[in-house]
Amino acid sequence: MKSFSVIFLVCLISMGFEVFPPSVKVVKFDALEELMNRDSEKIEVINFWATWCKPCIKELPFFQELHRSKSKEVNVTLISLDFADALDKRVVPFVEKRGITTEVLLLDEVDYNSWIDKVDPSWSGAIPATLIINHKTGQRRFLERELKEGELEQIINELI
């Protein structure tokens, strides 16, 4: 009976892992800074978006596809700029509904002026915005606009 419950529990947990996408973690700027500056062989792709931002939502499938097809060479992170109090009501349901398996972090830092320049001095603060980094060469691309299909792959190929 005991072993049966253990098996049942294991099944339940493994099912859970398969059914639910990674939960959205609420982070502070230091987490983003770590992503931008870490020592990694992979190309870092960081996209700034929000559930209320239509052009952001339009380009999300490009990032999801990149994560799905190139996860060996590229690390994709979606940084949600939704307010932290929208986490359970909007962000998590959105991520689940869209079947997003790319890592999503909610950046809970509303004192924007204190960190926007640290992401890129050219950034006005408008979203969507995307930062692509080759940690090995130190090359960076920052794009403050909506991306077209295929553009992401093209930039990554230039940086590899």
Next chain:
Amino acid sequence: MIYINAFLVTIAMLLGDGLKVGDQAMDFNLKNVDGQMVSLSGNQDVNGYILVFTCNTCPYSVAYEDRIIELHEKYAARGYPVVAVQPNNTQRSPGDSFEQMQKRAQEKGFPFPYLMDETQEITKTYGATNTPHVYVLNRESGDKFVIKYIGAIDNNSRDAAAADQHYVEDAVDSLIKGNSVKTTKTKAIGCTIKWAS
């Protein structure tokens, strides 16, 4: 002089990076939600303006609506009224149509003009990139207004009470006292302006 200014404005537009702090503000003649045309030079009684690029549809703009009304209520009587300009192309953002602007202005009882920048020329010239985006203007002489501050209203878009930096208030307070503005430029997350495609 007017030609030189027009020339400089054209250059700024071509470069695409907009007007900067210290530049002369470009005057405009835009339609208000009440049907009247509004320009900077149209009001001889003011010492300057709090020019806000904002819209109906951006959650940050909505979050700041009450604070924009408060800015006007606090500073209009002291010579610095708010003038709001809606910068989005209405085909790309139907919720920002002139009719929707009129509706929103009425619902919220906007005490300031809410103007439509139909051609987006003013928005482009100023170099506004997101909403809400504030330009504090000060009258230097005659109808010449100079940009003294560009950026955010304060440092907490979610919660007005939690903001501990009030950039626009500080700028206007300094101008009223005849002092120079300490923080002249800030950045904030906001909605991209929806340009005509």
